[in-house]
Amino acid sequence: MERCSRVLIDDPAALRGRWKTAVPGFDALWLELGCGKGRFTADTAEQNPRELLVALEKVPDVMVMAMERCCERDLQNVRFIDGDALALPVLFEPDEVDRIYINFCDPWPKNSAAKHRLTAPGFLEIYETILKPEGEIHFKTDNLPLFDWSVESFENNGWTLSEVTRDLHANGPVGVMTDYEAKFYAEGVKINRLVARKERA
Numbered sequence: 784m785e786r787c788s789r790v791l792i793d794d795p796a797a798l799r800g801r802w803k804t805a806v807p808g809f810d811a812l813w814l815e816l817g818c819g820k821g822r823f824t825a826d827t828a829e830q831n832p833r834e835l836l837v838a839l840e841k842v843p844d845v846m847v848m849a850m851e852r853c854c855e856r857d858l859q860n861v862r863f864i865d866g867d868a869l870a871l872p873v874l875f876e877p878d879e880v881d882r883i884y885i886n887f888c889d890p891w892p893k894n895s896a897a898k899h900r901l902t903a904p905g906f907l908e909i910y911e912t913i914l915k916p917e918g919e920i921h922f923k924t925d926n927l928p929l930f931d932w933s934v935e936s937f938e939n940n941g942w943t944l945s946e947v948t949r950d951l952h953a954n955g956p957v958g959v960m961t962d963y964e965a966k967f968y969a970e971g972v973k974i975n976r977l978v979a980r981k982e983r984a
């Protein structure tokens with residue numbers, strides 16, 4: 784962690800409502816939930832130097848690898864938070880975030896644990912609050928039951944879906960891949976993807 788302290792935000796709650804002024808020079812604030820080892824984080828930051836990408840991960844040992852990847856490439860537009868998505872309301876003010884990435888989140892297959900899925904209604908309420916009115920969620924998973932359940936969760940909670948696919952890479956690789964995605968793609972597993980927006984009343 785210490786070697787990469789430049790990209791770690793020690794007290795992210797202190798930046799609530801002032802991310803763009805505290806880390807100036809960027810057009811938009813993107814948030815990645817559960818970044819894991821950070822292949823997607825590093826590649827997305829590198830390809831989008833005008834956006835500030837904040838990656839949140841609840842397992843520090845994994846996040847260190849993502850931080851190292853970004854430090855090795857000297858990326859200036861990425862920051863890391865060691866924390867849980869449940870804490871988002873204390874980290875970001877309403878309407879502060881332009882885009883949220885949820886990539887290959889844990890499926891929590893038992894129905895009794897459904898509320899822990901990052902696409903569960905309780906999380907969607909949090910995302911709606913911190914996202915700007917025109918903000919978007921970009922969601923990818925290999926897990927078809929989770930994807931189908933998430934489509935319902937978004938739609939039942941008033942989100943509009945676009946770019947819905949159950950075989951993202953049918954015609955060859957599309958977009959930036961995550962670590963999990965690259966592994967699944969190599970194994971021939973189909974990848975599901977959607978973009979969600981919530982119209983304000």
Ligand SMILES: C[S@@+](CC[C@H](N)C(=O)[O-])C[C@H]1O[C@@H](n2cnc3c(N)ncnc32)[C@H](O)[C@@H]1O
Pocket residue numbers: 816817818819820839840841842845866867868869886887888889961962963964
């Ligand atoms: C299956 S891995 C996927 C990692 C990466 N997104 C990828 O696609 O390669 C899910 C990651 O999300 C993290 N995670 C799960 N729930 C989380 C939460 N509530 N808040 C923050 N991170 C979470 C896990 O620790 C894990 O690193």
